[in-house]
Amino acid sequence: MIRNKKYIFLLAFAAMVFVGCTEEYLETAPTDSISESTALSNEDNMYLVVNGLHRMMYGQNQLTGGESSRSGESHFLPMFDAVGGSIIHSSPGNGWMTSDLKWTSHTNANATTGFNLWFQRYHFIEVANAIINKAAGSNFTETEKLNNVLGQAYAYRAWAYWRLVTTFSKGYLIGNPSTDPGVPILLNEGAPYEGGPRGTVEDVYTQIYSDINTAISYLGKASAPEDKSHISINAAYGIKARVALSKGDWQIAADNAALARNGYPLLDESGWLSGFNTNDLSEVIWGGYVIDTETNYYQSYFYYVAFAFNGSQNRSNPKLISKELYDRIPSTDYRNKGWLPLAPNTNPAASNDLGGSYETDPNYDNEDDFWDAWEAIITEYGATSGHNTHPYMNVKFKQKNPGGIDPDDVIYMRSSEMVLIEAEAKAMLNDVGGAQNALDILGSARDSAFDKTAFTTQAQLMDEIKWQRRVELWGEGFSYHDNIRWDEGLDQTNSGASEVLYQAGFMQDKPSVNDDWIFQIPQDELDANPFLTEADQN
Template sequence: MKNIFKKALPLALAVVVLTGCEKEYLDTSPASQVPNEQVFATTAGATVALNGIYRSMWTSWDGNHDTFGQKGLDVTMDMMGTDVLTPSRGYGWFVNDYNHNSISTATATSKSGWAWRYYYRVINNSNLIIANIDKATGDPARKEYIKGNALALRAHSYFYLINLFQHTYKGHENAPGVPLYTEPTTVGKGRGTVQEVYNQIIADLTEAERLLEGKTKDHVSHINAATAKGIHARVALQMEDYPKAAQKAREARQGYTPMTAANYQAGFGRPNSEWMWGLEIPNDQATIYASFFSHMANTAAGYAGLGSQKIVLKDLYDAMSATDARKALVFAPVADNKGTYPNYSSLKFRLPVTGSWAADYVMMRAGEMYLIEAEALARTGDAQAATVLETFIKTRDANYTIPTTRTLLEEILLQRRIELWGEGFSLLDLKRLNKKLVRPTGSPANGLHLASLAVVTERDITDPKILFRIPQDEIDTNDEIDAADQNP
């Protein structure tokens, strides 16, 4: 029998309304005592709550230096994969993600526990907006804009929850997924099926696209119709719905121009013509060591620069031609590994201004959409796949031609790994491609994983050990979930 003296709310339902001062964009602070009727009485108040959600997507949580919103989990997903490696423990952050230990426990402080709390916090606050915005006073078009953003954010969060806490969509449609909440509630739910969660994701994105069509977003941190379509393209690709993935990716990238080689080499810290969605962080609110650039910018005096360098797998480096702008962003190997940076160190992510931690986070780029479209077309046998791929890659390497040594699909997938390195796609791609995790081992100086640090050098992608664990707090406080529901 369940303990009747449990906490009042399941962890997944612990609602936090984010409110704050409007004098500066995203200058918000969390509060749980503001009445909903006050927050959502007007579209202005609802906008503040929406901005609070976006702030939670980059701010540091719990005083830890690896829990900085979505990009913190993006680093986790790349560190769990193949193409990002590190030569030493350094200060230890993300090492337990690298060796898959951080997801193996159900404590609130584990990466599993934090991911659960983070995504459900976004979902819960999105649900409050969705449930209340229609009753607010203000311009009807503004209500649509706010609601469209909240729906897209809810879909985005459920997409990551379902992929972290269960295997990929195809072949697991009827497997237990995650609790599905579409309105504010204090009643816990059981694990909805993978199919049910994906159905809700698609419904939310479809409605978000409708509501946001023709509307200009306030800020790069917000979501517009193109961004919602881009999320939809990601979801369709994961579902192996290739016609839909190609359509949504093509629609999403309209109006966005791929970066020039010079922009690509500028460090990924400021929005440009290719950014479809980014989290712009106020300069005075930079989270410094608890930030993406601290862990991924090898040139900065953060954790990466102080010993936990992020290294590009040798196979990827070797696959790039000498004229590829992306290859120039990998420190070329030198004898005895005695160069300015360790061999194969990535120079892709750099702070825009030396000595300042002011930098923004890219969440979606047109380049990803070109690659989704090319892959989806190739899988459906559409000859336009080669044209889409070549058009895009020539913006990185003017001399690029599709090689004959690989199939077109193999080349697209390779280019995806090169282009999106370090942006958080590794784990989910391994899952949807049903590819075994294989980490070539040897010396990091040779662009290979150090076996004693990586620990997991091979793992079947359907091994239950690769799944995040439901937090014990959720099992203890939710009457609809018990120990038998835990991931094995």
């Protein structure tokens, strides 16, 4: 595997490093480092090590050998929606994520995004391995806190392998999992960092199921989580539901989704429209509480997705929902307030070539109305005079301090997703009544006129479920993997995306016949891992 001969255990406020005993390390070790034996010597230290993984989930890369520019779920969530065609960019902006839109990043073995995604996920695995193996080889007394630590370690390992195999391998439901190459399965830690061969997709899923089941067993006997950045038993059920959905284990997906959302009521209208900037929202099951003093500001989640964030990515490039998708939202569904279809197109560099003036924007016929509309949006949503607006722009995501660069929380899992998993799984089981009832939980919460009986067949149910996922979870990082699971390609013809800007990402054939949906394995991994050759590249 790609290694820098260090395992970095990031604590809440300090770095703890344990490494192999090499002369090079001894000469360069930071003064706040501690040995592996100390870091894993007791449950309290292990707990701090796990806290470091919570920080790694959203934070700027802290790993020597990694790249800080594209790292953590703060980057990967909007990146997946850029590749998956959900988040539509209105202009090139400052260039961030344009390679993802164009499909020139994940198809490039030397790209930073794929490297960091691989590098960091294996770091999660490495740290989890160290905790799991240390506990197995020691005479620790079982306590609620130790169960908490081990439960989270197993859950992180399951989550990391699931992220890897669903991104760097062919989708389980559209390939031949018993023979399709997966990702290397590593269960040990420490030198000599030999790496391993690619197990099959089936092998990787077997390991994931084993890990998440063990995690649930430990977390069922664990102390209560400190906050929602920790993996609770509900979050572990949610991870299992996601895994089962991607594998087509429909009943397991439905059952675990129901368990995951228990105790996390859906948002009401005011909650849904409040901006998705805090994990304190009732339906957030798992999310990163961003530490203000340690965040990445211009590489934060809200830098990519929030209209009013005062960064060059947003001022000239408000993010859009697909016109085709938005126009299906009924007037009785309050989610229609999360985007502004009639916002004036004020950017002369807008990729649809209609920006900069009422004379080019078909929604306006005079200058006063055009600029009054812009001013009203700037005022209401707290943007700056340097921010542009655009039709179908997103205001779903709002900062606590709009117009600034302060960090906000990153949400990883909500109960609405779990409702939709339950509905999809039951639809795939052809349990029409069960799917209708599950779908009604979300539909009725969002749309005062929702009628579950309008969907009487599996095909009708799936069409509605797909639409609901694309609207409800817009900007939260699901579209890329959803398209793979549903075996749906990209066609941005009626979305509002620019073919000139999107290039290859404007239209792509479905994943079952198009291996460009699979991320390239980083070239550095092929060069460093003796078990892999160029023939192992996707």
